[in-house]
Amino acid sequence: MDIGELSQKFGVNAEVGEGGNFPRFLQSAAGKKVLVVTDENTLPISQKIVSSLEGSGAHVLPLSFAEREPVADEKTVETARKAGEKADYLLAVGAGTLNDVCKRAGFLLGKPSGVFATAPSMDGFTSGVTPLIEKGFKITRNAQVAKDILIDYSVLKAAPRMMIGAGVGDILAKYCCLTDWRISHVLTGEEYNTEAANLMYEAVKACDESVPALIKGEEKGVEMLMNALLISGYAMVISGNSRPASGAEHHMSHFLEMDFLRRGERIPLHGVKVGLGTAVSLWLYHHLKEFPAFEGCEEVYEEAEKLPESQYVLQILGSLGCPVRFSELGVSRETVKKMLFEAYKIRDRFTVLTLYCTRGFMERAAEPILDEFY
Numbered sequence: 001m002d003i004g005e006l007s008q009k010f011g012v013n014a015e016v017g018e019g020g021n022f023p024r025f026l027q028s029a030a031g032k033k034v035l036v037v038t039d040e041n042t043l044p045i046s047q048k049i050v051s052s053l054e055g056s057g058a059h060v061l062p063l064s065f066a067e068r069e070p071v072a073d074e075k076t077v078e079t080a081r082k083a084g085e086k087a088d089y090l091l092a093v094g095a096g097t098l099n100d101v102c103k104r105a106g107f108l109l110g111k112p113s114g115v116f117a118t119a120p121s122m123d124g125f126t127s128g129v130t131p132l133i134e135k136g137f138k139i140t141r142n143a144q145v146a147k148d149i150l151i152d153y154s155v156l157k158a159a160p161r162m163m164i165g166a167g168v169g170d171i172l173a174k175y176c177c178l179t180d181w182r183i184s185h186v187l188t189g190e191e192y193n194t195e196a197a198n199l200m201y202e203a204v205k206a207c208d209e210s211v212p213a214l215i216k217g218e219e220k221g222v223e224m225l226m227n228a229l230l231i232s233g234y235a236m237v238i239s240g241n242s243r244p245a246s247g248a249e250h251h252m253s254h255f256l257e258m259d260f261l262r263r264g265e266r267i268p269l270h271g272v273k274v275g276l277g278t279a280v281s282l283w284l285y286h287h288l289k290e291f292p293a294f295e296g297c298e299e300v301y302e303e304a305e306k307l308p309e310s311q312y313v314l315q316i317l318g319s320l321g322c323p324v325r326f327s328e329l330g331v332s333r334e335t336v337k338k339m340l341f342e343a344y345k346i347r348d349r350f351t352v353l354t355l356y357c358t359r360g361f362m363e364r365a366a367e368p369i370l371d372e373f374y
């Protein structure tokens, strides 16, 4: 599947290029004022795209955050919004945070935005909403889908290993998201969208099969990962909700995020937390038969058998430099225990965690899980 062609269907110009050479994007930017948003890490990476923009007749307005890792909060968004007042277009040179900030600022200004991806670390490139921190809380705000996503595989390949690992965590998580969705369909009658689920599943499978190439640093691995990260957004557009891309593992990650925010500490990468949540979800699925039977359980057991083992996922994440235990994240065992019992309440959405918590299975599961993953 050609990611550029697929993206076009969703109104996104996902353009693969090299050395700042992105003809479609540059042509559309000619004669425009383009705000190029960077941080300390991505400023050097932005040089080639900036000179290409200037060379093709665009007027570049630079905005560089003088931090290594700015936070996607109201202050950062406001800075980008203000700087964007004079621009026709906002281009983030970054990954999670700067992409979120530009999507939101562009949305507030009613101006198009895009991203030059510097790391394949999360699946927010193609999503129309953006997670932001406001008054110390994580809030999902409306934003816009990036108009252009500029992809240079040599740049993505050179991203910090843990950021690549985080992207893989966010993708392997989809095995659980899709299974959570299916068991909800079986047990609660929730609507299930086969087209969205199949599109996501195929992309996850292709990414999973390319993991050895990814670990070796080969371009093919990064390509399959980036494809899956983009497709995740498209699958959500098709289903009209985040079901194909978010399940219990994301609820666990959100629960932990709130703990970091409360303590005023830097939040670990999204995909890193999601990867650990995925290991827990997989454990829950594979141990389900040890708990009392319930109506519809046979179908759920069948779904569980198709899933990889927790250790398979953790081994991959570990080889990409990601933490493989919650204790490595800097959270207390007590918090992780609370997460197991309470994360399912974060969203009114049935998952394997809801199944365990509402049937009293978690009472017996929590300690073995903590022993294995904390």
Ligand SMILES: [Zn+2]
Pocket: 122, 123, 170, 245, 250, 270, 274
């Ligand atoms: Zn995610």
